[in-house]
Amino acid sequence: MEEVTAHSVIVERAETGWRIYVPDVDRYTWAPHLREVEKMARDLIQVMTDRPIDDIAVDIQLPAELSAPIQRLHTARGAAADADAAAREAQRVAATTLRDAGTTLRDVAAALNISHQRVHQVLADAAERRKRLNDFRTTVDRIVARDTDVDMVVNDEGERVVVVALGDELLSQLIERLRSAGGYATVFVLSASGAIRSATVVRSECSIAEPDDDLTGTNRPGSMALIDTFIDYLALHPNGVKLDSAATDSHAKGLRTLQSA
Numbered sequence: 001m002e003e004v005t006a007h008s009v010i011v012e013r014a015e016t017g018w019r020i021y022v023p024d025v026d027r028y029t030w031a032p033h034l035r036e037v038e039k040m041a042r043d044l045i046q047v048m049t050d051r052p053i054d055d056i057a058v059d060i061q062l063p064a065e066l067s068a069p070i071q072r073l074h075t076a077r078g079a080a081a082d083a084d085a086a087a088r089e090a091q092r093v094a095a096t097t098l099r100d101a102g103t104t105l106r107d108v109a110a111a112l113n114i115s116h117q118r119v120h121q122v123l124a125d126a127a128e129r130r131k132r133l134n135d136f137r138t139t140v141d142r143i144v145a146r147d148t149d150v151d152m153v154v155n156d157e158g159e160r161v162v163v164v165a166l167g168d169e170l171l172s173q174l175i176e177r178l179r180s181a182g183g184y185a186t187v188f189v190l191s192a193s194g195a196i197r198s199a200t201v202v203r204s205e206c207s208i209a210e211p212d213d214d215l216t217g218t219n220r221p222g223s224m225a226l227i228d229t230f231i232d233y234l235a236l237h238p239n240g241v242k243l244d245s246a247a248t249d250s251h252a253k254g255l256r257t258l259q260s261a
Helices: 034-049 064-100 105-112 116-146 171-180 227-235
Strands: 005-013 018-022 027-031 056-061 162-166 185-190 196-203 241-243 250-259
Touching: 005 034, 018 034, 027 034, 034 056, 064 105, 064 116, 105 116, 116 162, 116 185, 162 171, 171 185, 171 227, 185 227, 196 227, 227 250
Parallel strands: 005 056, 162 185
Antiparallel strands: 005 018, 018 027, 185 196, 196 250, 241 250
């Protein structure tokens, strides 16, 4: 099967309907309704290129006055989804912390302002996530054993220091694990999408290059930031970022994708 080709499709309002221009074939077509633009564009491309219709993908480009509010909607929805995921994770952490401290289930419910039944659900979910984290730790052990290309951080005794995390956990949980490890480690993250990514975290004084950004002090990420969001941000900064992960600052860098989603 041939590789699917994406074609730009420029859409403008017409006197009636929508005017469609496909630069790759330098041809115009028309659609009476916006919902029909993609089909009409793909049909035009198929006629002009004789490619199978299933091998044709299009990138619809609306006028700026229409695309901008749509993009803002998508951005807002993404931010809302991230905030909702962070709130659920914070609830799991709070419920587990209270329960581990010996608090009764009904008192946990009262403290978190949720129902007694909901506490059971949250704690069951937290237990399932601990299992996922433990299973991922086993997977990472296998990766470390077989993949000699992984850039591993070692301590003063020459021992490998590894920290594992789930992408939909709070970033503060990863920071706490790094602090427990001394502020440096090879970090492995299982993204919510299923991808496995790794990064090295070293003490700032041990880093050669200056980081691209400083996420310490007043620039520290918010308490509800997710690990996946941080890893996505790290991917945009080849020289890494500075973090508060120990008594001294640390430098996160060298992001790699070890397994795609």
